[in-house]
Every structure is written in structure tokens, then in C-alpha cells.
Amino acid sequence: MHTPNDEPRAGNFLRTIIERDLAAGTYTGRRFAGTPGDAAHHAAGPLDAARIRTRFPPEPNGYLHIGHAKSICLNFGLAREYGGVCHLRFDDTNPEKEEQEYVDAILDAVHWLGFDWTANGVEHLYFASNYFDFMYRAAEALIEAGHAYVDEQSADQMRATRGDFNTPGTDSPYRHRTPAENLARFRAMRDGQLADGAAVLRAKIDMASPNINLRDPALYRIKRATHHNTGDAWCIYPMYTYAHPVEDALEGITHSICTLEFEDQRPFYDWLLDTLCTLGLLAQPRPHQYEFARLNVTYIVTSKRKLRQLVDDGIVAGWDDPRMPTIAGLRRRGYTPEAVRLMCERAGTSKAGGWTDYASLDIALREDLDPKAARAMAVLDPVRLILTNWDEAMGAGAIDACSAPVHPAQPERGRRAFGMARELWIERDDYRPAAEKGYQRLYPGNKVRLKYGHVIECSGATTDADGRVTEVQARLVPDTKSGTPGADAIKVKGVITWVSAHDGIPAEVRLYERLFTEEQPDAGGRDFLASVNPASLRVASAVVEPSLAAARPDDKFQFERHGYFVADRIDHRDGRLVFNRTATLKDSFAR
Numbered sequence: 001m002h003t004p005n006d007e008p009r010a011g012n013f014l015r016t017i018i019e020r021d022l023a024a025g026t027y028t029g030r031r032f033a034g035t036p037g038d039a040a041h042h043a044a045g046p047l048d049a050a051r052i053r054t055r056f057p058p059e060p061n062g063y064l065h066i067g068h069a070k071s072i073c074l075n076f077g078l079a080r081e082y083g084g085v086c087h088l089r090f091d092d093t094n095p096e097k098e099e100q101e102y103v104d105a106i107l108d109a110v111h112w113l114g115f116d117w118t119a120n121g122v123e124h125l126y127f128a129s130n131y132f133d134f135m136y137r138a139a140e141a142l143i144e145a146g147h148a149y150v151d152e153q154s155a156d157q158m159r160a161t162r163g164d165f166n167t168p169g170t171d172s173p174y175r176h177r178t179p180a181e182n183l184a185r186f187r188a189m190r191d192g193q194l195a196d197g198a199a200v201l202r203a204k205i206d207m208a209s210p211n212i213n214l215r216d217p218a219l220y221r222i223k224r225a226t227h228h229n230t231g232d233a234w235c236i237y238p239m240y241t242y243a244h245p246v247e248d249a250l251e252g253i254t255h256s257i258c259t260l261e262f263e264d265q266r267p268f269y270d271w272l273l274d275t276l277c278t279l280g281l282l283a284q285p286r287p288h289q290y291e292f293a294r295l296n297v298t299y300i301v302t303s304k305r306k307l308r309q310l311v312d313d314g315i316v317a318g319w320d321d322p323r324m325p326t327i328a329g330l331r332r333r334g335y336t337p338e339a340v341r342l343m344c345e346r347a348g349t350s351k352a353g354g355w356t357d358y359a360s361l362d363i364a365l366r367e368d369l370d371p372k373a374a375r376a377m378a379v380l381d382p383v384r385l386i387l388t389n390w391d392e393a394m395g396a397g398a399i400d401a402c403s404a405p406v407h408p409a410q411p412e413r414g415r416r417a418f419g420m421a422r423e424l425w426i427e428r429d430d431y432r433p434a435a436e437k438g439y440q441r442l443y444p445g446n447k448v449r450l451k452y453g454h455v456i457e458c459s460g461a462t463t464d465a466d467g468r469v470t471e472v473q474a475r476l477v478p479d480t481k482s483g484t485p486g487a488d489a490i491k492v493k494g495v496i497t498w499v500s501a502h503d504g505i506p507a508e509v510r511l512y513e514r515l516f517t518e519e520q521p522d523a524g525g526r527d528f529l530a531s532v533n534p535a536s537l538r539v540a541s542a543v544v545e546p547s548l549a550a551a552r553p554d555d556k557f558q559f560e561r562h563g564y565f566v567a568d569r570i571d572h573r574d575g576r577l578v579f580n581r582t583a584t585l586k587d588s589f590a591r
């Protein structure tokens with residue numbers, strides 16, 4: 001496995017924290033039993049060979065997007081850098097929205113990005129719902145120790161008594177029940193004797209805490225819902241804020257890295273784990289939570305809910321539409337794992353946030369593909385070019401063998417072969433009926449070079465009744481072939497790409513623009529659908545050089561002048577060539 005394009009790594013505050021912990025030996029002596037479990041389970045295991053443990057904990061309720069890629073790169077990347085292990089954990093404690101399709105897509109996305117949850121032959125792939133039994137046991141222990149109670153106020157009452165930023169909350173009338181009463185009521189909740197919403201289990205902390213998250217947060221709710229893993233075994237489910245720290249501790253996580261919106265939850269994270277460690281239920285040293293600013297990228301949205309809306313409303317063709325900022329979409333568009341990792345690394349990891357320019361992804365892609373991608377000529381929006389003197393100059397029906405390097409800087413990769421003949425395809429845009437300022441391509445009387453071939457002189461064009469050019473004519477200038485002595489005898493300013501009619505292959509080319517016209521489509525509560533770009537996809541017809549007949553789905557190329565393209569992983573097949581433009585070339589082609 002490769003590390004992201006190995007440039008010197010920028011420091012980030014998480015590296016500083018990990019290095020500090022390693023230097024201080026914070027986690028030395030920590031045991032790990034090989035599988036998740038409680039304090040006794042780990043105590044019986046060996047010393048943990050992993051120096052740190054991190055985790056990536058997606059909820060399987062949608063496809064991962066580029067923001068998740070940042071979290072994946074961070075968690076798996078830090079584990080790799082520091083001799084640790086990163087777990088892939090499905091946070092499937094919410095019974096409602098999870099689907100196998102999403103689980104599969106997430107596994108696929110993590111692998112595609114170049115990471116793996118297997119370490120020394122052990123798969124660290126976990127499902128939080130497998131911890132329900134422990135979570136329940138821990139809840140009973142909290143009740144018995146006087147740290148939790150069953151509150152039977154209505155949701156409205158609970159909201160009203162929580163107070164707000166300026167006002168302390170007030171105690172629930174149920175707050176002073178005895179542990180025995182609470183235990184009986186909690187078991188009644190579990191056994192289905194109470195209606196959905198009739199009660200919740202709450203931690204007993206401090207209703208006057210300046211941190212609202214410590215005002216007796218809910219730990220369990222009643223919800224009659226079938227869970228994909230546990231079926232109808234439970235009608236009570238743990239709240240995320242209770243479940244997540246417990247999951248981390250059961251798995252022996254050392255550094256629990258999350259985005260900044262969880263910062264206010266950290267005191268509860270600490271309270272809960274300290275309490276459960278003191279009760280002897282969870283192993284020590286326990287995990288700690290660290291927050292970083294989420295990745296925001298211009299001209300896209302990164303929220304599963306909003307991405308789902310784009311799919312459901314038919315604005316895009318699916319989760320893997322090449323315009324989607326999902327990992328599946330980026331992949332289909334032709335972005336490489338190396339480019340995504342490089343972009344994530346360069347975006348940095350801090351508490352400050354801010355926006356990352358979408359262009360940085362294209363820059364990373366070009367850096368990755370420039371040395372790798374085979375070159376090819378593709379003529380987009382083609383129009384026919386007839387070399388009127390071909391038969392006299394080259395011989396009737398002659399085909400002139402031409403070639404070009406697969407990669408201009410890597411001669412060892414060989415050459416692509418194609419033929420020039422009397423009838424060629426050129427770009428419609430490469431002809432104008434008259435000279436224009438700065439325009440150096442074809443117009444009557446002007447000479448240009450056909451790349452890798454001869455110099456030609458334009459003589460005119462034929463148009464149809466609507467004035468649309470149907471054919472361009474030119475004369476070949478003999479003895480000017482590229483790479484032959486005398487090729488430079490005639491100086492020309494313009495060079496154009498072309499494909500012969502006899503060996504060119506028709507192809508479909510999909511050209512993408514930004515999906516949104518606004519730089520921050522959903523900032524400040526704005527309706528992101530209002531800035532959907534109606535012209536985000538243009539399908540162009542093309543003729544491509546014969547070397548592309550061998551292109552397989554996912555193969556990447558640099559089409560000369562046009563940028564980086566990928567053979568579409570779904571629609572491209574033998575007999576139907578379909579290429580997606582991933583990104584344009586940095587510098588536009590010569591005028």
C-alpha cells in the first residue's frame with residue numbers, strides 16, 4: 001500500500017498530541033484482547049502491539065463524500081504513520097436508516113482510497129449494534145450507582161426544564177427516584193411495557209451546568225423499530241452521545257478524532273468514560289476525544305441529506321454521478337485515490353476551519369496523472385477536413401504512417417501509431433471563415449501543422465443551408481512532416497490535433513462543469529438547490545485515435561489539449577467508448 005504522494009507532511013495539532021502521548025507513554029501497558037470488549041475482557045489479553053488505535057465511524061445511511069475522505073485519511077493515515085491500527089466501525093445504533101447498500105459502498109470507498117482495516121491478519125471491522133448488550137449492562141450499572149434515572153416527563157417538559165444558555169435547568173420530579181425504582185422502570189422500558197416516547201433514561205449529572213450537554217443528557221429512548229442487525233430484540237436504543245464513547249472504549253481506541261460540532265460533547269464523553277472506568281466496566285487508559293474543523297470545499301455540498309436530495313430529485317443520475325462529491329462520484333469522474341489523499345493532506349487539519357478551493361483537487365489530480373496518464377488525441381465536436389491535393393502529393397489512397405509518444409517524457413513507454421489520409425476529423429472550433437485577431441488556426445490562406453504530421457494550408461470550407469460548416473478543405477505542404485529533415489522549413493504558429501476518418505473511432509465524451517454556481521451553495525442556510533448549475537453536463541460527440549480502442553473502464557488518459565479523461569466505469573465497453581473529463585489541462589491550448 002502506498003502513502004499519499006510522499007511530500008513532507010505538514011505538522012498538525014493531532015500529530016503533536018499523538019507524539020506527546022507516545023513520548024509520555026500515556027498508552028504503554030494498555031492491553032487489547034484482539035476483539036472489542038469490557039475491562040475484564042481486555043485485562044485478560046496481551047499488551048497491545050498497536051501503539052495507537054483510531055477509528056473511522058460512519059453511520060451507514062448514505063454514501064461517503066469528500067468530507068468523509070478527509071476523516072478516513074486522517075484516522076487511517078495517523079494510525080499508519082505512528083504504528084497504530086485504525087478500526088472501521090459502522091455506527092449503526094440508530095435502527096431506522098441503515099441499509100446494506102450503504103455498508104457495501106462504504107467498505108468499497110475506504111478500500112479504494114487505499115486503506116484497510118486489517119492489521120496483522122486481524123480484521124478490525126465492527127458494528128456498534130453488536131455492543132447493545134454491553135451498553136444495556138453499563139446503563140444498569142449507572143442506575144445502580146445512582147448516576148442515571150428514568151425520566152417520565154413529556155418531551156416538551158424536558159425541553160422546558162433544560163433551561164438555556166442564560167438560565168440553569170431545573171430538576172425533573174423523577175430525578176430523585178431510588179436506584180431500585182429506576183432499575184425497575186428501566187427494565188419496564190426494555191420489556192416493552194412503556195409506549196414509545198413515554199420515558200427516557202437520563203444521566204444524573206448537573207441540571208445547572210453551564211454546559212447544556214451536561215444537564216442530565218438522555219442515554220436511552222424507547223423506539224419500536226426493527227434493527228437491521230438485532231431485529232426486534234430491542235425496543236430501547238442508546239442515544240448517539242452515550243453509544244459513541246462506549247464504542248470507542250470497548251474497542252480500545254486511544255485517540256477518538258471527530259469534527260468540531262462534538263466539542264461541547266467532550267465533557268460528557270469524559271464524564272461517561274471516567275464513570276464507567278471507575279465502576280470497573282471499561283478498560284483503562286481510556287480513549288480521549290479530539291476535534292478538528294470539518295473539510296468544506298467550494299462549489300459542492302457535503303451533507304448526506306443534501307446529497308440524497310440531489311439523487312431523489314433527479315438532479316443527478318445517482319450517488320455515483322460524476323458530478324457528485326461522493327467518493328463513488330469522484331471515482332467515476334476519474335479522480336484518483338492519490339489525488340484525493342493529496343488534496344486532503346494539503347487541506348490541513350486544524351481547529352480553524354475555512355474553505356478549501358475545489359481547484360485544489362484538480363491540481364492534485366494533474367500532479368498525480370501528468371507522469372502516469374497515456375496521451376491520446378481526441379477530436380471533440382468534429383468536422384471533416386479534406387486534404388485536396390493528397391492524391392498528387394502522397395499517392396491515391398495512400399495512408400501515411402504517423403506516431404506519437406505514449407508519454408512525452410517517458411520514451412520507454414513506446415509510441416502510439418495512427419495513419420494520416422485524405423480525409424481527417426478536426427475540431428469544429430479549429431476553423432474560422434476569416435482571420436481573427438490572435439486566432440492562429442485554420443482560416444483561408446493560413447498554414448498550421450497537423451500535430452505529428454504535415455503542415456497544411458487552408459483553402460476554404462463548405463457550408464450547409466444554415467451556414468454551418470460541413471467540411472473544411474486544405475492543401476498538404478509536401479516535405480514538412482514532423483520529425484523529418486526539412487519539417488521546420490516552413491514556420492507556422494498554430495498546431496492542431498486531428499484523427500483520420502479511416503482509423504478514428506467514434507466516442508461519447510462527457511464534459512462536466514461545477515454542479516453549483518455558488519461558491520458556498522448551502523452557506524448561511526441558503527437553499528442549495530437554487531444554485532444548481534443547469535449546464536453541469538455537456539455530452540459531446542468525438543472521434544478518438546485508434547490506440548483508445550484498448551481503453552478499459554477506469555483507464556485514465558490525457559487527451560491532448562483537452563485535459564484528463566477516464567473511460568467511464570459503467571457505460572464504457574467494447575464497441576461503445578465513453579470518456580468522462582475529470583479536469584482540464586492547467587494551461588489552455590495555444591491560441
Ligand code: ATP
Pocket residue numbers: 056057058059060066067068070071257258259293294295296302303304305
Ligand atoms: P453528514 O452530515 O454528511 O451526514 P456525518 O458526520 O453525519 O456526515 P457520519 O457517517 O456520522 O456522517 O460521519 C463519519 C465520520 O466522518 C465522522 O467522524 C464525521 O465527523 C466525519 N465527517 C463527516 N463529514 C466530514 C467533513 N466534511 N470533514 C471531515 N470529517 C467529516
Ligand code: MG
Pocket residue numbers: 059
Ligand atoms: Mg451523522
